[in-house]
Amino acid sequence: MTMRLVRTELVDSREILPGQWLQSFLAPELSSGSRAGQFVHARTGDLSGLVLRRPFSINTADPATGVITIHFRTIGRGTEWFTRLRPGDTVEMLGPLGRPFEVDPRSRHLLLIAGGLGMAGVRSLADEAINHGRQVTLLFGAASARDVYPSSLLPDEVEYVIATDDGSVGHKGFVTELVPDYEGWADQAFACGPAPMLAALARIAEGRRERLGVAKLGRKRGVGKPDVVGSTAARRKAFLQVSMEQNMGCAVGACLGCVIMGTNGVPQRVCREGPVFAAEEVAWESGW
Amino acid sequence: MTMRLVRTELVDSREILPGQWLQSFLAPELSSGSRAGQFVHARTGDLSGLVLRRPFSINTADPATGVITIHFRTIGRGTEWFTRLRPGDTVEMLGPLGRPFEVDPRSRHLLLIAGGLGMAGVRSLADEAINHGRQVTLLFGAASARDVYPSSLLPDEVEYVIATDDGSVGHKGFVTELVPDYEGWADQAFACGPAPMLAALARIAEGRRERLGVAKLGRKRGVGKPDVVGSTAARRKAFLQVSMEQNMGCAVGACLGCVIMGTNGVPQRVCREGPVFAAEEVAWESGW
């Protein structure tokens, strides 16, 4: 679906974890036209003094009710402004934006990896995959038990595995440490979270072919012509797809504010070529 | 009462005339400690992007209920912001500020003259005067019938005389044209409204002694030592007291943003020496 400006109405707003909010908006145009991995650019109010929109992943989208949700942490004035909204208030959203996760049609087992608020980035892929009859394991990392996303908010079909930095629940350590256990099982992996976590996953994914001996999917013809950075094919064939973040101005590709460096040496717009990239497309060591 | 910072709570908000709002706030500290003619400097919300407070006259103050009201017209972002408030919202006010109207103890007949939103400036003096057993005539001027302050919002004891520019109700013409009819009756006059109206009233008041032959009150000893500009005595003795407006920064006398020129050649702070001045204290022709 092409992007549009959509006038949405807040129908529910809840603080589901300390400083983390789940908000539901009536937005039929977005609930049915968007795909997992895409995001909205939401406008703050006219009398708020804020001049930029704020990007949020489409956390869930329910075409039946016309409702989409966003899940965010309050970190500054913008997110704080959103927490003041009350049911009935309207928010104008630009969306759906960016390129979605691309699941290879052959993939049966999907590994989702979320760090903290990265949950919002992969959450809707869980719904989408289950609707398509795929198996989903979701690895989730947080600082502590109090920050753990409630399993009640996930579809029952999802296998939910938790890691906490302090070990207060689940595996004690980084969520990335859980990945080796699922690497062999997974046909593809999809991750969202802090940049260092994604970079670590990219390193793991790189050594995967060697470690496992086979790549279940991916470039069958060996070192054939690499897919163009930013292409749908590049993502669909990738074992690991990551959802990236960058500060954004326009969110439509016009301002060049949101780039990350691509392995082809050309800056890639997170809002347009991304936010989902194949791990191989991102120049992790570039310092950008 | 000395000024303080008071956390008030909105209890009622109504658009009483097109673009004109009456808001009630629970503020016991202000409802009992303030006097007619004083004002509050009300803070807009933290996430509003507005950096200055907005000054509003204390329109009414009811010590019994602890409620004060303000009455304002939406003209810009600040007043618009106030209209978005809902019952239960809090507003921080600095007040009571400025010097009040000073009624000579001997005055029995008070003439109040209000132009448009100037009503808010004299409204509370009507209550105060009636409580002290004085007679009050209120001359009110507006552009048209649709802008006329509802008599139901005034105490029954007030004689309410209306002028409209288009003659759609009451006298057709300026409210100042009504004054000569009441000049002789009135012991003192108190006005609030647009600057040109106040200047016109000052001109009328100036010729009053000559026209009426006597000044009922005022400087009994003829051309004695004039009272210092900005003094309580200067106001108490004056036939005409006016409530002035100027854009304000601090509203406590610190920034010198709000001055008008005094007849003594020294700028007078509307927030500190005013907002109420004796007509004789103001250098009307100075162009300030």
Place this chain on the structure above:
Amino acid sequence: MSPADLSVDLGRGLVLPNPILVASGTFGYGIEYGDVVEVDRLGGICCKGTTLQPRIGNITPRVTETPGGMLNSIGLQNPGVDAVVAKYAGTWAGWKTPVIVNVAGESVEDYVEVVQRLEGVSGVAGIELNISCPNVGRGGLQFAIDAGAAGEVTAAVRRATDLPLLVKLSPNVGDVRPIARAIADAGADALTAINTLSGIALAPSRRKPLLGNIYGGLSGPAIKPVALRIVYEVSQVVDIPVVAIGGVTELADVLDFLAVGAVAVQVGTAIFADPTLPVRLVDELTDECERRGIASYAELVGTALPPKPGAPSSKGVEYRP
């Protein structure tokens, strides 16, 4: 009554259908907003800054919000003039809206070379020189902060092209008027003002500036009083048209800039919050003219200017006698 005349003549044949343009760097190459914006209803489009060679721009982060504004340090990322022409000029040629190519360079020769490659290209309606760039030839000093350098680059470009030539002023100067005069004297057809103010923001750690490039350009409503002041000053000292930019978010801002002498207005940062704003401003300006019963928006231009040149603001800013 027929709708008021909104057309603007910027000189040398560049006639805009209306005085509402979109500012360089905030509207890409005109295509990015897709169906969300009716591009054909804009008065003009200034495309992203274009250089001779491709540039990858500055390291990220490149944008952040500030109170009432934003900082950006894109660093002129662009594919180079040849690629810009190859990729976009064909599309532009099919539009009713004139596209003005914003040009940047590091030496007079750079500017001249870029402009020569734009000369005669169908779809390119004019040039806007972004002179807020370091002048490599003069040891890194910006063209924009020196009247001599500004005049020199303008004159060189003027000699190299018959395209309508706009030159964009920087606010990061003590007194903008001598610079504006030098540019006008050197043959520019119009001035645009203002570019961004130099500012910084810090990373949350406070161990370094937030933007990869350290410094960024401040834009948005926060800078409007500065932009209004500069347009007010410049309109009084040059005879060529002035196009205003800086913090426009609503019709009142457009009317303000017209009142201080601008003949047209560019919308930048506000597009990010409200992409349909520029087109809506065209409608609102039409309505405003009708409401006032005026036949041309030109009657709104210059109403707040003094009869003759006013006292310069740099003589005392707010603290003068």
Place this chain on the structure above:
Amino acid sequence: MSPADLSVDLGRGLVLPNPILVASGTFGYGIEYGDVVEVDRLGGICCKGTTLQPRIGNITPRVTETPGGMLNSIGLQNPGVDAVVAKYAGTWAGWKTPVIVNVAGESVEDYVEVVQRLEGVSGVAGIELNISCPNVGRGGLQFAIDAGAAGEVTAAVRRATDLPLLVKLSPNVGDVRPIARAIADAGADALTAINTLSGIALAPSRRKPLLGNIYGGLSGPAIKPVALRIVYEVSQVVDIPVVAIGGVTELADVLDFLAVGAVAVQVGTAIFADPTLPVRLVDELTDECERRGIASYAELVGTALPPKPGAPSSKGVEYRP
């Protein structure tokens, strides 16, 4: 743990109890806010600009709000140095909080004369030179926009007084660093930065500028990125302490300014919205130090500065290579 050390030595014996001051022109003579503000808990008070002769200031209106900021054109209304001393110095002498007299003039002689009358007055803890005034002797050019003139007035005042001497920088310049250096070399004890940006607003009629004085000074959160940039630049080129001003509204702003090298911070416009802010900032800064387990707030100073002088921002602003 005992509360962190917040004291600041600005040189020549001027030691502030804490680094939170109130800015000149926004806190009158320290008495106007009455009981609403605990004056004795402030780190310092800069009083309204003081001149040799009384001044009635500019015609009204003098203030208006702008997006994220405000414009003022008070025009240095003040009763003159002798009246200031007579009326307020006695009160100041009884306060724990040092009062710094902000001094303005139209010639070097003006400045010197005012400062001489403040010399030795009990209650006067220091001088802050507001040099954003037109230099009558130099044909109206501001002292603040010229390194030579800024150095000259500083040197003259330095010779005339042993009072601690702060000099306040204007942001309305192309490159502030040579000016800062000239002032430091001329013997100032500290720099304060920044004064307001020059801007205008229009009357609702759009027939003239709103402020009686046409031009006003822009202050408030809107200018914070500019102030932060200037403090960042200046701290890297002078060895004397820098006191930051411009758009402080919360602790985060204080921490930002400290991080770019300021040793103290003044709060101006924000006082109008939130008079208790400065005192609250003192508490919040104390808490912040405790939270971080540091013994002195000085550890927060300069954390965002590069190891050695960074590239100058005027070389390219945001559009450099």
